[in-house]
Amino acid sequence: MEYSPTLVDHFHHPRNTGKLDDPNAVAEGENPVCGDTVRIEMRIQDDVITHIRWLARGCPPAIAVASAASVLLEGSTLEDARRLDSARLAAALDGLPARKAHAASLVLTTVARALDAYRSSPRS
Amino acid sequence: MRPVARIREEERRSPLKTSIYLDHAATTPLRAEVLQAMEPFLAGNYANPSSIYRPAQEARAALDRARDLTAAALGARSQEIVFTGGGTESDNAAIKGVALASRDRGRHVVTSAIEHHAVLHPIEELVERFGFESTIVPVDRCGLVSVEAIGAALRDDTVLVSVMWANNEIGTIQPVEAIAALTKARGIPFHVDAVQAAGALPIDLSRVPIDLLSISAHKFYGPKGVGALFVRGGTLWWPLITGGGQERNRRAGTENVAGMVGMARALELLMEERHTAYDHVRTLRDYLFAQIPPRIPGTRVNGHPESRLPNNANFSFEGVHGESLLVALDVAGIMASSGSACTSGSLEPSHVLQALGVSHAVAQGSLRLTVGRDNTQEQMERTVETLAGIVERLRGLAPVSERA
Numbered sequence: 001m002e003y004s005p006t007l008v009d010h011f012h013h014p015r016n017t018g019k020l021d022d023p024n025a026v027a028e029g030e031n032p033v034c035g036d037t038v039r040i041e042m043r044i045q046d047d048v049i050t051h052i053r054w055l056a057r058g059c060p061p062a063i064a065v066a067s068a069a070s071v072l073l074e075g076s077t078l079e080d081a082r083r084l085d086s087a088r089l090a091a092a093l094d095g096l097p098a099r100k101a102h103a104a105s106l107v108l109t110t111v112a113r114a115l116d117a118y119r120s121s122p123r124s
Numbered sequence: 125m126r127p128v129a130r131i132r133e134e135e136r137r138s139p140l141k142t143s144i145y146l147d148h149a150a151t152t153p154l155r156a157e158v159l160q161a162m163e164p165f166l167a168g169n170y171a172n173p174s175s176i177y178r179p180a181q182e183a184r185a186a187l188d189r190a191r192d193l194t195a196a197a198l199g200a201r202s203q204e205i206v207f208t209g210g211g212t213e214s215d216n217a218a219i220k221g222v223a224l225a226s227r228d229r230g231r232h233v234v235t236s237a238i239e240h241h242a243v244l245h246p247i248e249e250l251v252e253r254f255g256f257e258s259t260i261v262p263v264d265r266c267g268l269v270s271v272e273a274i275g276a277a278l279r280d281d282t283v284l285v286s287v288m289w290a291n292n293e294i295g296t297i298q299p300v301e302a303i304a305a306l307t308k309a310r311g312i313p314f315h316v317d318a319v320q321a322a323g324a325l326p327i328d329l330s331r332v333p334i335d336l337l338s339i340s341a342h343k344f345y346g347p348k349g350v351g352a353l354f355v356r357g358g359t360l361w362w363p364l365i366t367g368g369g370q371e372r373n374r375r376a377g378t379e380n381v382a383g384m385v386g387m388a389r390a391l392e393l394l395m396e397e398r399h400t401a402y403d404h405v406r407t408l409r410d411y412l413f414a415q416i417p418p419r420i421p422g423t424r425v426n427g428h429p430e431s432r433l434p435n436n437a438n439f440s441f442e443g444v445h446g447e448s449l450l451v452a453l454d455v456a457g458i459m460a461s462s463g464s465a466c467t468s469g470s471l472e473p474s475h476v477l478q479a480l481g482v483s484h485a486v487a488q489g490s491l492r493l494t495v496g497r498d499n500t501q502e503q504m505e506r507t508v509e510t511l512a513g514i515v516e517r518l519r520g521l522a523p524v525s526e527r528a
Contacts, residue, residue: 003451011448012455017521028523035485036445039523057522059447 003060004094011060016070018053025049025118029110036062036106040070040114047078061096061103068092069107081115084108143457144503148343148435148496149292149320150461154386155345161389162347165382173379174370183381190388194352197391198322198337199330206353206374207384211319211340212242214353215286217364217375218315218336219246222284223256225362226313230281231256236269236298237479238291243317244475247286265480266428267296274303278310285314289321289337293476293492294427295436297325301332308333313359319343319351323394324402324433335359341383345497346390350383401497406434408495408504413437415508420515426477426490435496440482440489444518449491452514458507461492 003011023041030037036058043051052074056066068089073081086104090096096104145153165186171179173187188202195202208214223233233247237260250256259277263269269287278285285307290297300316307314315336318327323344329337335356342348355361355374367376394401417423422442441449446462453460472478473487480487493507 008451008455011451014521035488037523055521055523057443057445057518059445060451062445063448063521 002097003064006092006094007061007064007096010064010067010093014063014067016053016067016074017055019055020051020053023051023053024121025114027110027114027117029106029113031058031102031106034058034102036103038062038066038106038110040066040107040110042073042114042118044078044118049073049076049078049081058106059100059103061093061100062106064093065089065096065103065107069111073111078115081111084111143459144499144507146458146460146493146495146499146507149295149492149494151342151348152323152345152496153498154342154347155390155393157393158346158386158389162382162386165385169381173381174368186385187379187381190384193388193392194384197327197388197395198339198354199328200354201357203372204354204357206355206371207379207387208351208353208375209380210349210351211240211317211338211343213364214338214340214351215240215242215315215317215319216246217353218338218355218361219243219284219286220250221361221364222313222315222336222359223250224254225360226283227254227256230279230283232259232279232282233257233284233286234259234261234274234277234282235286236261236263236274236288238263238267238269238294238296238476239286239288240292240317240319242319243286243288263296263479265482266431267291267294267426267476267480268428268431269298269303271299271302271306275306278306278312282310282312285312286317287314288317288319289327290318290325290433290436291427291476292320293474293490294438294480295320295433295494296428297321297431297433300334304333307335313361320433323390324405324435326398329354329356336361341387341390344390344394346387347383350380350387352387402434404497405495405499408499408501409435409437409493411501411504412493412495412508415504416511419508419512424482424486426480426482426486433494435494437493437495439491439493440486441491441515442486442489443522444489444515446488446490448518449489449511449514452518453510456510456514458510461494462490 020041025042025044028039038056040054042049052070054066056063089104169179171183173183191202191205195205247258261273289300313335316334317338319340322339337354339352341350363374365376424440426438450462477487
């Protein structure tokens with residue numbers, strides 16, 4: 001297996017899984033080619049992501065990327081959250097095989113959509 | 125704790141103190157008796173069997189005996205056995221060797237949709253580089269190819285039919301005896317890829333009019349990199365590899381004496397144990413079939429309910445990705461395989477599962493468990509329990525709309 005121990009650890013012990021009671025930024029994404037799906041829920045307060053939970057179905061990198069992204073995003077400002085990219089996700093996992101880049105793309109686009117939804121919602 | 129240390133610690137603490145190997149369709153362990161038979165030609169007698177001195181003649185005698193044993197195990201004559209570098213080479217040699225030798229008589233070949241790539245790719249090569257046409261006959265939902273469909277695909281310019289004896293992913297056993305009767309009646313050479321079947325099913329070429337047949341030693345507890353191609357006497361066929369005159373000018377290159385001796389010994393053991401060898405794996409495999417679907421809701425069995433290899437089980441679990449299952453099983457010390465080609469760089473599921481007409485999601489969630497002679501009932505029980513836990517955990521991670 002070409003996955004790093006860190007990636008396997010995130011897959012085996014995913015962080016921040018589940019749902020929030022009162023999220024104000026939510027999005028679901030799906031990769032129609034491989035069928036991976038992810039749901040991300042965040043609680044944003046004063047431009048900071050105070051809580052984040054996610055659920056995902058997919059290959060090990062899809063689950064590991066969602067886990068690593070949640071760790072990086074919790075407590076970060078919206079500005080920093082927007083700057084999260086696949087290079088940082090790959091670094092957080094000690095490497096992501098190039099053929100699994102789509103796993104990072106799915107999580108990043110879903111995060112961006114959740115942030116867009118928050119921005120355009122009347123509550124914000 | 126660092127991730128590496130944590131995984132090591134989990135492995136150490138795991139109730140599965142030793143790992144469970146359930147990937148015998150990928151390869152099998154080398155049997156001690158086989159290694160013992162090979163050793164004299166690995167460490168001691170290194171002579172080239174084409175040389176003249178006495179050690180070389182001993183090596184030559186061992187090769188001859190290996191050929192006799194291989195022929196006997198397949199119901200063939202010794203001169204019909206060509207030793208090769210494995211199943212892929214045997215398939216390539218059979219397909220290109222017959223098609224190119226017959227190209228003045230016709231340029232059409234027939235095969236099935238669920239052949240191994242070692243068959244499909246040489247046929248594609250014939251089409252793309254040598255002006256052949258191919259008919260890829262579809263299979264039903266259980267992976268069976270119909271004899272009638274093969275018959276309907278035959279043309280006056282058909283020069284080769286190639287259908288596997290049993291499929292490597294789903295284990296479906298094809299009606300090769302009926303196809304052989306059909307091709308014999310039409311005078312068309314018939315190649316059978318028996319790489320998965322040899323070792324799991326009895327093969328008797330004195331009874332079935334197959335013209336060419338491929339086997340690979342490492343699928344039946346022999347060494348890797350050794351195989352054989354049976355070429356029935358009188359078959360129009362060109363060798364793939366030319367050079368020296370080895371294998372009676374049918375496969376050039378200094379012989380892998382130890383490998384061939386090892387393959388023959390593995391076949392000899394199979395013959396000795398043939399009345400009991402299949403029962404053990406069938407019992408263990410049937411336990412998986414009996415336990416897993418009721419234990420894990422949303423399980424689908426892929427392949428044929430009866431016409432399948434005794435050691436093969438293939439499942440799909442609704443809402444679970446096959447590769448995630450494999451990685452989680454690996455962490456738990458269970459080695460298995462998936463029909464998902466995700467691991468080999470493509471996002472598309474395997475051509476075999478797609479040919480069954482199952483949905484993309486089902487194909488992507490597949491798990492192949494292939495048992496072997498060293499597996500135990502206790503290992504099967506642990507496998508069912510571990511698998512149930514993993515599927516439950518992965519389903520618990522899925523977004524609600526995705527749950528089974």
